Amino acid sequence: MIQPSLAHVLQPKWRSGLQRLREERSGGGGKIVILTVVALAFWAAVFGVLYRVLRYFRGVEELGPLLAGKLLGLVLLSFIAILVLSNVITALSSFFLAKDLDLLVSAPVDWLRLYLAKLGETLLHSSWMVALMALPILTAYGVIYDGGWLFAGYALLTLAPLVVLPAVLGTAVTLILVNVFPARRTRDLLSIIALGAAGVVILLFRMIRPEQLARPEGFRNLLDFLTVLRTPTSPFLPSEWATDAIMTYLRGGLDALPLLLLWSTAAGFVTLGAALHAHLYASGFTRAQEGAERFVRGGVWHRVLNGLLAPLPVAKREFVIKDVKLFFRDTQQWSQLILLAVLVVVYLFNIKALPLFRGEQVPFFFITLVSFLNLGLSGFVLASIAARFIFPAVSLEGRQMWLLRSSPLDLRALLWSKYWVGTVPLLVLALLLTGLTNILLKVTPFMMVVSLATICALTLAIAAMALGFGTLYPQFETENAAQIPTSFGGLVFMMSTIVLLAAVIVALARPVYAYLEAVNAGTPVRPDAWMIGSFVLAAGLCTAATVVPLQVGLRRMERFEF
């Protein structure tokens, strides 16, 4: 029987992709311009930092290329680690949970085509971000070591097998896991493992203080520097082959062995992966159809939350209880808290690592300045968290909106519940971040009060903006909450938040400066019209940023159609 071509099996995917692209284009040029600017800024930043480091390395006789090679090896090894994790998770969706599987599996498509099509899909979904990240890094290498235009093609030739390997490996791990656990339970398990691993990687990365790489002159001797650069090296690591291939080329030579190793291993992996797929996929797919066995008695939850929320009207109470339960029962949601905890630890570690208290006399000016600017940074961290947890709140109701809209639920109550369910934990985190940072910095009571009051007002505004923008740019079709903040609306929200943070900090700069002057002069701080006006302006900005997005969100929600 004639089999459909691989391109035919993949046709719905690329056609849908093209259509989405066309829709994006017809949606106006503004979106594309903003995305391009953000991407270029990111690339420029990565390129800039690496360019500086590599230029320094290039200036070091003999050791320079070695250090550059070590750095590339470290980067490629990290990419492989990230790609394996990301492929394991993506493969679970594309091979076992995707909506098109019923059609493909029931059609007379042979197992090899199905495997290759799904492997390609998994590879593309999990590797595009790493590929984008690799672009400025390799460009920096190419520019510093005069790789020329041909280097682009050569780098592609080297990296292509390097992304295939983790895709096959990740897919194989998923295939085996699904044969042991039900697919949905595997997904939960993987979310926790992946996020836990990511948390550990971030912590380790932070603890080795990578910022020291950018200023090698600060090292006491070369040995210290090499110690920091110590990376796992093994002749069996594909990242080492790729590093060898690239660095040899950049030094003007050409070694076919690393390329041969990369390509033959990739081909071998695909063959082995296909064989494993042939043996295990049918049973794994069958198991994936079984639901995760879940028997839940929510009595305790219900009683505790009911008691706490007793003063609220029934509809609001039930809504809050529902949202809290859904959050803690969805492993993909609550497991993000692991990363959040790591983020807080890293944040506080950064503050503690600041070289403020090394001198004899504590520089009061710097402490106040850091504490003040910390408001902006905390605000940014809170905005990122709001983007992840509050921004998708309305989008996630999309599939159930038939129920909410056909019931006599006041949309204000819905918005109110969503707002407070998101804001209360964010507020606790904000106070914790700012309060602990201030304690670590040993700030004065004046700065403590100013920063705590400001961060409270900012948190209320950030949460409202997240909800407002989430309602203005809903993603009702997306089932994965983690994808929603990466949409265009998420970007607009983050940019608006940065504007708010900047405005509030500028507004408060005057009274903080007046306070510093007064302390320096040894005179008591006298609140004048300027100071009071600045505080009123900052409060006004935060109030407007709280009320307006909620009002706009409510009006938008009233016009939703399904």
Added chain:
Amino acid sequence: MIRIDGLTKNYGSFVAVDHISLHVPRGTLYGFLGPNGAGKTTTLRIIAGILRPTAGRVLLGGDDVHQQPLVAKRRLGFIPDRPFVYDKLTGAEFLRFVAGLYGQSGDGVERRLDELLEVFELSSWKDELVEAYSHGMRQKLIISSALIHRPECIVVDEPMVGLDPKAARLLKDIFRQFVDRGGTVLMSTHTLEIAEAMCDRIAIIQHGKIVAAGTMPEIRQQTAAGHEVGLEELFLKLTGGAHARELAAVLGER
């Protein structure tokens, strides 16, 4: 109980519902029929307050669904064709949540919840997450949710899809009893036998317009059909029976 006046819904230049008017009296089981894409689901979703009409109005018990939504919707139970519910809630939690949306809670809701789950044979699944439910069980849960707050009228889109024969029979009995006790049901269905057997009155919609409405004898009269003509024949006559004949011809080709 349900009154629709000059209802129109446009999607861009496409007219999905074209100036329709309909009255569903209290204590009536009203069938709403039409071919695919005729505008049934759009009309029902406007009645449920999910979609806003381009023009016209919908009254539930005298209250405009879009002007006084909170009052009007208290009377309504809506059952959609696609059973999307919160996967991470249990059946009981979902029903409790829906009751809460209608401002109801406490022992009364708990008793009602147990009754409904018992009737739909979901009692043993009460504390199981909805993600483990089959399509039919989800449909039963949604039907229970439409009944949990004791509505005065039910608007239901394709209720029999995914139900096993026992549940389908049960649902028919429930709707009949609901109507006999003074409730009102507006039901869209493609199963013409069910519509003919169950409904007191029927409206047929085609290309967004109502092409016939009334009791079976009234529709026969409107279409100048004989006394013996069944609903299927009438439906095909009104909505283009030629298509069915063409389909038969195509299926017959080898």
